[in-house]
Amino acid sequence: MPQVGQGILKGMGVTLKHLFGQKITRQYPEYKRELPERSRGMLTVDMDRCIACLQCMRICPDHCISIEQVKRDADGSGKPKPFAVGFVIDDSRCMYCSLCVEVCPVNCIYHTEEFEAQAYNRLELARQFGELPVDPRVDPKPTVKKKKKPTGKKAPKTVEKPRTGDEAA
């Protein structure tokens, strides 16, 4: 009999202590936590260093980088080199995998500490870096050397698979 209700009273004591206790909520827009080292924010490009090698465009799994490449004598050496006149990063597609950062030979593409992107339109999330705008809706088609077609035999007709339902939706 003496222990009847003791558990409830103990629990209510804990809640009462919490009621007047220090609150642990951090009010987000006013208080921002320091980001951890090597955190991956939105990408940015240093266009002065870019050599338009298109490696980032090729490796991107989401096709979110598009580069418009021309030959131009930018440094005055008298020899035209590849130059990126248009450079767009579509943040609506980017998945922050950091492959482009790893592959860049001159370290000109890198993550910032920005991570709050919002827009009313998907296209507003595409950020232009070059002199000319690039249409982010067009999938970038990097020049890939084609494999030689096997000569002679025609390629077998592709047999239409029965629908499994996976491709719907």
Place this chain on the structure above:
Amino acid sequence: MQTVLNLLEVEPIRLLISFGAVLFLVLNLAAVLTMAERKVSGYIHLRFGPNRVGPRGLLQPAADVFKLFTKENVSPGRSDIWVFLGAPIAMFLPAALVWLVVPFAPNAVVANLNVAILFFVAITSIGALGVVMAGYGSRSAFSLLGALRGAAQMISYEVPLILSLLGVVMLSGSLSLVDVVEAQGNTIWTWYFLPQLPMFITFYIAGLAEVKRVPFDLPEGESEIVGGFMVEYSGMTWALIQAAEFASMAVMSAVTVTLFVGGWQPPLPFLDLGNFNWVWFGIKTALIMFTFQWIRWSVPRLRMDQLMDLGWKILVPITLIWLFVTAGAILIF
């Protein structure tokens, strides 16, 4: 000023003004209590609760009400539409009606019935009807389960609720709430919660079960039957059910205060505020309501058989024993 006060003595005007005041109070209680509930829950969880709308989040209820008014009211396709729509009203009206007999201050009571306690008991038991209507009208398995639980619980706990009132009635010798408060005197040790301590605790627990608050929220049963009898409600009908719940919670606290904690009486004679004694009533009622919310965020829900055991095997015997003790004491002294 004096003429206005004299006007309050004239019968139809006094009735209309006090009726309007009570209506205003009941309709605003739900909003204020929702806010309080969310704040208390937040503070107990070491959060802040709503604090963005207005200063310290005080305008949150207004935003909530605006949202609920503009929301579509969806009813299930094959529901019994009149029963479905009538249920929130059948829940809200009893909770609002009891306020008519609760005395706020010596003369501030809408209707000073001489059978006020009987009226309170009769009206609160109608609340079970609304729950059954909601569960039946929704034509949904969860709703029906919640309604059946609600009916069983509310009818079972009527018994200890009424039995625990009888001690107070015996001591004060009256069924009028005003007489009960006046009999308690203006010192804290003459209030009825001391000689009637077991009855007070029983009334408190039974009241908690009667207004379906945690730990007796089986009809709602959020984790098992996802909302019970109110699972199909949305928009203003849902808001009315919530309002009914908060109004009945407030009414239960007010009646507890009136019966056991001395109503408008100040705790010590020198603290008498004269015409402003309703402040004491308000403070006590708010404290009881706070304990309701405090318990809600501390205690887990009972199982159905535990609920029935608590009601019939513990609370009813306690009240019966104390009824005899009280009767014997009155006979002897």
